[in-house]
Amino acid sequence: MASRFNPTKADAHWQTVWEDGGTFRASDESGRPKSYVLEMFPYPSGRIHMGHVRNYTMGDVLARYRRMKGFEVLHPMGWDAFGMPAENAAMERKVHPGEWTRANIATMKAQLKRLGFALDWSRELATCEPDYYGHEQALFVDLFEAGLVYRKESEVNWDPVDMTVLANEQVIDGRGWRSGALVERRKLSQWFLKITDFAEELLDGLATLDQWPDKVRLMQENWIGKSRGMKFRFALDAPERGAISEIEVYTTRPDTIFGASFVAVSPDHPLAQAYAANSEEVAAFIARCKQGGTTAAELETAEKLGLEIAEAVHPLDPDWTLPVFIANFVLMDYGTGAIFGVPAHDQRDFEFATKYGLEIQRVVAASADQADKPLGGEAESGDGVMVNSRFLDGKDTETAKAAVIARAEAEGWGEGSVVWRLRDWGVSRQRYWGTPIPIVHCAGCGAVAVPKDQLPVILPEDIDFETPGNPLERHPTWKHVACPSCGGAAVRETDTLDTFVDSSWYFIRFASQPGDRPFDPKVAASWLPVNQYIGGVEHAILHLLYARFWTRALKHIGMIDLAEPFQGLFTQGMVTHRTYKDTDGNWLLPEEAEAAKAAGRQVEAGRVEKMSKSKRNTVDPEPIVDQYGADAVRWFMLSDSPPERDLEWSEAGIEGAWKFVNRLWRISEASEAAEGEDKTLDRKLHQTIAAIGTNIEALAFNKAVANIYELANAIEKAPPSASRATSVATMMRLVAPMVPHVAEEAWAAAGHAGLVADAAWPEADPALLIEDEVTIAIQVNGKLKDTIRAAKGAAKEEIEAMAVANAAVQRTLAGAAPRKVIVVPDRLVNIVA
RNA sequence: GCCCCUGUGGCGGAAUUGGUAGACGCGCUCGACUCAAAAUCGAGUUCCGCAAGGAGUGCCCGUUCGACUCGGGCCAGGGGCACCA
Numbered sequence: 001m002a003s004r005f006n007p008t009k010a011d012a013h014w015q016t017v018w019e020d021g022g023t024f025r026a027s028d029e030s031g032r033p034k035s036y037v038l039e040m041f042p043y044p045s046g047r048i049h050m051g052h053v054r055n056y057t058m059g060d061v062l063a064r065y066r067r068m069k070g071f072e073v074l075h076p077m078g079w080d081a082f083g084m085p086a087e088n089a090a091m092e093r094k095v096h097p098g099e100w101t102r103a104n105i106a107t108m109k110a111q112l113k114r115l116g117f118a119l120d121w122s123r124e125l126a127t128c129e130p131d132y133y134g135h136e137q138a139l140f141v142d143l144f145e146a147g148l149v150y151r152k153e154s155e156v157n158w159d160p161v162d163m164t165v166l167a168n169e170q171v172i173d174g175r176g177w178r179s180g181a182l183v184e185r186r187k188l189s190q191w192f193l194k195i196t197d198f199a200e201e202l203l204d205g206l207a208t209l210d211q212w213p214d215k216v217r218l219m220q221e222n223w224i225g226k227s228r229g230m231k232f233r234f235a236l237d238a239p240e241r242g243a244i245s246e247i248e249v250y251t252t253r254p255d256t257i258f259g260a261s262f263v264a265v266s267p268d269h270p271l272a273q274a275y276a277a278n279s280e281e282v283a284a285f286i287a288r289c290k291q292g293g294t295t296a297a298e299l300e301t302a303e304k305l306g307l308e309i310a311e312a313v314h315p316l317d318p319d320w321t322l323p324v325f326i327a328n329f330v331l332m333d334y335g336t337g338a339i340f341g342v343p344a345h346d347q348r349d350f351e352f353a354t355k356y357g358l359e360i361q362r363v364v365a366a367s368a369d370q371a372d373k374p375l376g377g378e379a380e381s382g383d384g385v386m387v388n389s390r391f392l393d394g395k396d397t398e399t400a401k402a403a404v405i406a407r408a409e410a411e412g413w414g415e416g417s418v419v420w421r422l423r424d425w426g427v428s429r430q431r432y433w434g435t436p437i438p439i440v441h442c443a444g445c446g447a448v449a450v451p452k453d454q455l456p457v458i459l460p461e462d463i464d465f466e467t468p469g470n471p472l473e474r475h476p477t478w479k480h481v482a483c484p485s486c487g488g489a490a491v492r493e494t495d496t497l498d499t500f501v502d503s504s505w506y507f508i509r510f511a512s513q514p515g516d517r518p519f520d521p522k523v524a525a526s527w528l529p530v531n532q533y534i535g536g537v538e539h540a541i542l543h544l545l546y547a548r549f550w551t552r553a554l555k556h557i558g559m560i561d562l563a564e565p566f567q568g569l570f571t572q573g574m575v576t577h578r579t580y581k582d583t584d585g586n587w588l589l590p591e592e593a594e595a596a597k598a599a600g601r602q603v604e605a606g607r608v609e610k611m612s613k614s615k616r617n618t619v620d621p622e623p624i625v626d627q628y629g630a631d632a633v634r635w636f637m638l639s640d641s642p643p644e645r646d647l648e649w650s651e652a653g654i655e656g657a658w659k660f661v662n663r664l665w666r667i668s669e670a671s672e673a674a675e676g677e678d679k680t681l682d683r684k685l686h687q688t689i690a691a692i693g694t695n696i697e698a699l700a701f702n703k704a705v706a707n708i709y710e711l712a713n714a715i716e717k718a719p720p721s722a723s724r725a726t727s728v729a730t731m732m733r734l735v736a737p738m739v740p741h742v743a744e745e746a747w748a749a750a751g752h753a754g755l756v757a758d759a760a761w762p763e764a765d766p767a768l769l770i771e772d773e774v775t776i777a778i779q780v781n782g783k784l785k786d787t788i789r790a791a792k793g794a795a796k797e798e799i800e801a802m803a804v805a806n807a808a809v810q811r812t813l814a815g816a817a818p819r820k821v822i823v824v825p826d827r828l829v830n831i832v833a
Numbered sequence: 834g835c836c837c838c839u840g841u842g843g844c845g846g847a848a849u850u851g852g853u854a855g856a857c858g859c860g861c862u863c864g865a866c867u868c869a870a871a872a873u874c875g876a877g878u879u880c881c882g883c884a885a886g887g888a889g890u891g892c893c894c895g896u897u898c899g900a901c902u903c904g905g906g907c908c909a910g911g912g913g914c915a916c917c918a
Contacts, residue, residue, distance in 0.1 A: 222913070641846075827853085
C-alpha cells in the first residue's frame with residue numbers, strides 16, 4: 001500500500017489549513033516568551049528568485065522551530081517597495097510605478113505562499129503605501145524638530161540628458177548608465193541626517209553585538225573609521241592675502257612633525273578658494289584638479305598635482321618655513337581638508353615631494369644608529385625610534401606622539417583629536433517613486449516641516465515620465481501649497497527620501513502598527529529587538545548601519561527604549577549556478593544549453609556564479625515547486641552547503657531532495673505498531689533530538705539535515721519495535737520545521753490530533769545521550785593501530801593493559817617496551833615507543 | 834596599498850576544550866528486483882599497495898605523547914575599504 005507523496009495536493013491543503021486557522025499569527029498579548037525572527041524584506045522586482053527562497057527557508061525553519069519550542073513567534077513579511085526599477089519600468093513600458101510595483105507584490109506574495117512559509121501575513125506592509133510612508137514622514141518631522149536633520153549643499157552626479165541625479169553605481173566610466181551622457185558634478189541643496197552624532201555610539205555598540213558575524217562588525221568598524229591623531233595649526237607667512245592667517249591640519253602621526261617639508265590643502269579648502277578669487281592661475285589649477293573621473297582606477301593612476309601658493313611657519317620653530325600647496329590628493333571632507341607632508345614616512349607625500357623636489361628627511365628609524373640610513377625608494381610608514389627630531393630623539397613612536405600632543409596642548413597650537421570616516425547620511429533623492437520629504441519651502445519662513453495633522457504628504461498619481469527629470473518637480477499643482485507657518489504661497493520639497501530610510505524602521509512597524517502613529521512603544525518593545533535577522537551580506541554596512549542609527553535616533557528623542565535593533569544577525573550565502581555560452585560567446589539559459597547539447601551543438605560550460613539575469617544562469621523557483629513541491633525545494637536549500645556559504649543549484653541536488661521527501665513519506669507509512677524496546681535506536685533518536693536542536697539554534701541547517709539522514713538510516717535498519725514506532729513519530733516533529741507539508745501529511749495519516757506545526761518539540765532524555773560502551777582508539781606514537789570497545793568510565797589501568805596487550809600494538813613494538821603510555825579516559829590510548 | 838575570511842576525497846561538506854580525519858549527501862562501481870527501464874533495496878568507494886603496510890586536511894618549519902585544530906613564514910582563491918593624512 002506504499003503510495004507516493006503528492007506534493008501538489010498536500011502543499012495546497014496544508015497551506016489552506018494554516019491560513020484558515022491563523023496558525024502563524026503572532027499575538028501581542030501572548031503570555032508565552034516572545035521571539036522575533038525576521039528576514040530582510042524583498043524588493044518587489046517581479047518574481048521570487050532562488051536567493052529569496054534560500055533566505056526565507058532559513059528564517060522559516062527557525063521560526064517554526066521556536067514555535068514548537070513554546071515561543072510566541074513574530075515572523076512577518078513585507079515589501080521594500082520604493083525604488084528606481086519601478087521608475088525605469090514606467091519609462092520603458094509606460095506603466096505607472098505604483099501599478100507595476102503592486103502587480104509584482106501580488107505575484108511574489110502568491111509565490112511565497114506556495115513555499116509554505118510560516119508567516120504572519122496579517123502584518124504585511126509595503127513601504128510605497130501612504131499608511132507606511134506617512135508614518136515615516138512623521139518620524140522624519142520628529143527628527144527634524146530634534147535637530148537631527150539639516151540641509152546643506154552637496155555634490156551629486158548629474159546626468160544632463162536624463163536631467164537626474166545618479167547614484168555612484170549608476171555612473172559607468174564617467175557616463176550615465178542609461179543616457180550614456182558625460183556625468184557632471186553639480187552642487188545641490190540636500191537633506192542630511194546627523195548619523196555622525198552617533199558615530200561613537202554606533203562604534204561602541206558593535207561590541208555588544210556578540211551574535212553578529214565578526215566580519216560584519218569589522219566592516220562597520222572600518223566604515224565608521226575612528227582615527228586618533230592631532231589637529232594643529234600652522235601660521236601663514238602671508239597674512240595680507242585674504243583674511244585667513246592660519247591653516248589647521250590633521251595628522252595621525254604627530255611624532256613625525258620634524259619630518260615635515262610642506263603643507264597641502266584641498267582644492268575645495270577655503271584658503272584655496274580665497275586665492276582662486278584673486279588669481280586666474282589658481283582658479284585654473286583648481287578646475288584642473290576637479291577634472292577626471294572619480295572611479296577607483298582613475299584615482300589610482302592619477303598624477304599628484306600641486307600649486308604653491310604661500311608659506312607657513314613651523315609651530316615648533318619660528319625660523320622654519322614650509323611651502324603651502326593646493327594639492328589634488330587632499331580630500332576636503334576628511335579631517336580638516338589640509339595636511340602637512342612628511343615624505344619620508346608617507347607614500348603619497350613621498351611621491352609629491354619627489355615630483356616637486358622637496359626635502360625628504362628621515363625622522364623615524366629602526367634604531368637610533370640608523371638616523372642617516374637612506375630610504376629605499378619609497379616611504380617607510382612603520383613605527384620605530386625617533387631620529388633627527390630634536391627633543392623627540394630616541395623616543396619610540398607612541399611616546400613621541402604623546403609628547404608632541406602634550407606640547408601642542410600646553411603651548412596652545414594644537415590638540416589631540418579624533419576624526420571619523422563616517423559622513424552624515426544624505427537622504428535626498430531627486431526621484432518620484434519614494435517617500436516625499438515632508439518639508440515646505442517658504443520665502444519668509446524658510447524650510448518648514450509639514451504639521452503632523454497634514455500628513456501623509458501623498459505622492460500624486462497623475463504623473464508622466466514622457467519628459468526627463470523628476471515628475472514631482474514639474475507636476476502642475478502638487479508642489480504649490482500654503483506655508484504651514486505663515487499661510488503664504490510656498491512650495492513643497494520635491495525630493496524624496498532614500499529608500500534606505502524606508503528599511504531603517506520597518507521591523508518596528510511589523511511589531512506594532514497602529515493607524516494613528518508609527519508604532520506603539522510598549523508593544524514594539526515587547527517584541528524588539530529582532531532576535532534573529534537573516535539576509536544577504538551586501539547589506540552588511542549601509543542598511544544595517546542606518547537601521548542601527550535610526551533606532552538610536554528614535555531612542556534619543558524618547559520614542560523607543562531600545563539599544564540595538566538586531567540582536568542576532570546571520571548573513572547567508574548566495575545561490576549560484578553554472579553559466580553556459582554558445583560558440584559565439586552568447587550566454588545561454590540552462591535549458592537552452594541542454595537543448596543545444598541535445599541538438600549536437602557545442603556549448604561551453606562557464607564558471608559557477610551568482611544567479612543573475614545578465615549571465616542567464618537563473619533558475620525560476622516556481623516551475624521547480626510545480627514539479628517537486630515546496631518541501632523538496634526547501635530541503636535542497638538547507639542541505640549540504642553551510643548557510644553562510646554559497647549554494648550551487650543543481651538538477652541532481654533537487655532530485656536528491658525530492659527522493660528524500662519521498663523516503664520520509666515511505667518511512668512514516670511503513671511504520672507499524674510493535675512491541676519491545678530497541679536501546680540502540682532510542683539512543684540514536686535522543687542524540688538526534690539534541691543535535692538537531694543545537695544545530696537549528698546555531699543555524700547550521702546542513703548539519704541538522706545530516707542528523708536527519710542518520711536517523712532515517714538508523715530507523716530503516718532497525719527491526720520493528722515500540723522504539724522504532726516512537727522514533728518514526730518523533731522524526732515527523734523533527735523534520736516539521738524544514739519540510740512542513742510532508743510532516744503534516746504524515747502526522748495526520750498517523751492519526752495524531754492537531755497540527756505537527758503546533759506540536760511540542762521533543763525533549764531529549766539526558767540518560768539516553770550517554771553511551772554505556774565506548775570505542776577507544778589505540779595509537780602507537782600517535783598513529784592509529786586498532787580500536788577496542790570498553791565500558792564507559794573503565795579504569796585507566798584496565799584500558800592501558802588492554803592496549804599494551806593488543807596484537808597490533810605488539811606487532812608494532814616488536815618486543816620493545818613502551819617508554820610511556822598516555823590514557824585519555826573513554827577516548828584513546830597512545831603508546832610512546 | 835590597508836584590513837579580513839577561506840583552503841579537507843571525483844564533488845558539496847563533517848570533525849566539543851588539540852585526542853579514531855573524511856560523518857551525511859551527491860556521484861561512481863558491483864549486485865538484487867524487472868522482459869526492460871524508472872523507482873527502490875544491498876555492498877563498496879581518500880590515495881598507493883594483491884597484502885602486510887604506508888602516505889594523507891594548500892606548501893614549508895615549529896610546539897606536543899598526539900595537530901584539520903595552536904605558533905611562525907609562504908602560496909592560492911574570495912570579500913571589504915581605498916589618495917582617509
